[in-house]
Amino acid sequence: MNSASSNLTNNATAASGAVSPTAGTPATPVAAAISTPVAVTASSNTTAPAAPAVTASPTFSPLYQQIKALITQSLQSGEWKPGELIPSEVELAGRFKVSQGTVRKAIDELAAENLVMRRQGKGTFVSTHHEARAHFRFLRLVPDEGVPHYPESKFIEVKRVRAPADVARLMELKSGDAVIFIKRVQYFDGVPTIVEELWLPGLIFKGLTAERLVEYKGPMYGLFETEFGTRMIRASEQIRAVCADAGAAQLLNIDLGTPLLSSERVSFTYGDKPVELRRGLYLTSRHHYQNELS
């Protein structure tokens, strides 16, 4: 072993002889001065080379991926909170005993995944849902005319229930686990446009009441982030066309049978852990779902 707790695996002694001009001592990188010395798992490298690899390195993981994982852990643990400045590249490089370029590559990927935001001259900030920019990240419904703006919410129902089988399966809970159920209608310019049902794990969102939801101004994900320490970082959505049933028709003030977009969305936090199931019905007579393909 190296000095103290060497958590970073410098695969096959890579880049040890890379120091050419200066005669510095290329000490093997160590994960020093970090509070949580969690082992680098080297997982999720590409897809699934689970079988005993053919060549030398069975579980190769580039240094910058290990750094990325360490930074992600600090984000997850709340060492750096949403909206806050994280240490500079130079400081992180020193802390992890790697070059600034390696830290940069790690942060580049985190920025591409919207976990952090870089601002030249200022630093790198932890992303937050308390920003105009973030408000429409998961809501792709935009008005046919005019500029997008955030809808008003009216809560219909908030209660603790036991997870039905289908909900439990999608949220990776056990059937019957405690979940919080929320039903609301959202209005654009006073026009009811979205009716939405949410399920949240009861364990994480203990203490979430109708009152707190009504009090809170701004996007729900902001409340989740600030009050419950749970940040949604990714979502998977399935969309269908359906007809309005009696309930939706009444809430949206439309005729029975009006075509609606049906969205079933599972949101994930760090570690690909599902923490929200959201089923929405969108009225698309004056709005549309916007998607950019590339």
Place this chain on the structure above:
Amino acid sequence: MNSASSNLTNNATAASGAVSPTAGTPATPVAAAISTPVAVTASSNTTAPAAPAVTASPTFSPLYQQIKALITQSLQSGEWKPGELIPSEVELAGRFKVSQGTVRKAIDELAAENLVMRRQGKGTFVSTHHEARAHFRFLRLVPDEGVPHYPESKFIEVKRVRAPADVARLMELKSGDAVIFIKRVQYFDGVPTIVEELWLPGLIFKGLTAERLVEYKGPMYGLFETEFGTRMIRASEQIRAVCADAGAAQLLNIDLGTPLLSSERVSFTYGDKPVELRRGLYLTSRHHYQNELS
């Protein structure tokens, strides 16, 4: 001026003194040995700093962006065709008189935009729609159960018409310009699921006939790419829920009024030039539109 035609603007003589260990002569980079000496416009940098910039550099564009633009031009001009290998990073670096790292960063962005594909040990290839991987890039409709596979096509109508006003506007043509109109139905496992109308600029797709469409096996974008030299690289889609009208109901063998997903998609080729308008109706009783949000 420098040697011959110096097209690359090395802003503010950047990185001239960056050569530290070796005493090489840091000749200002030039776009040498490239067949089409098109001027680097430094456009599309970010959004639109059209106003006379406040600070020193009015139209700052990093070197790697200029390299990226040059490579894109070679892709657009057909110097390197879809599926082909492009020159290695080392060779491009020599050709453009920049370091390999700069070329790498340019290609990294092109790979992120799916214009090229990198394969370690082999090289960098021009992307093509003739690949299983590319077939579902613009078609997000996947079966509720089972693995995705490409649908069969049945063409209903193919004709040359004059562009209606709305079509012309979306395709940036003049109203009345010649366009090719295509109507088809697509079947998954024999079940009619998509009815789709396409408009293509008549000028580009001259000679596209029903016969060639029927003959051609594989995705239409493959045909466009190979036979008409037009590659779709990006698309913008608007989705709504609608009810099946008589025409759609008959073609999809469903009841009148069945809810359908309506998709209006504009596809773009190099230079953000719109080259296709596609209006589709998707039956979502056994399929759904899948979207990953981040």
Place this chain on the structure above:
DNA sequence: AAGTGGTCTAGACCACTTT
């Protein structure tokens, strides 16, 4: 063994923001 892309380093300078 040679060639390709992928990783890593060290150092320089630029653009931007704040002090």
Place this chain on the structure above:
DNA sequence: AAGTGGTCTAGACCACTTC
């Protein structure tokens, strides 16, 4: 002036593919 991220370079070695 100092600090941050952004660009650029040069060189080394690794992983992968092909010869």
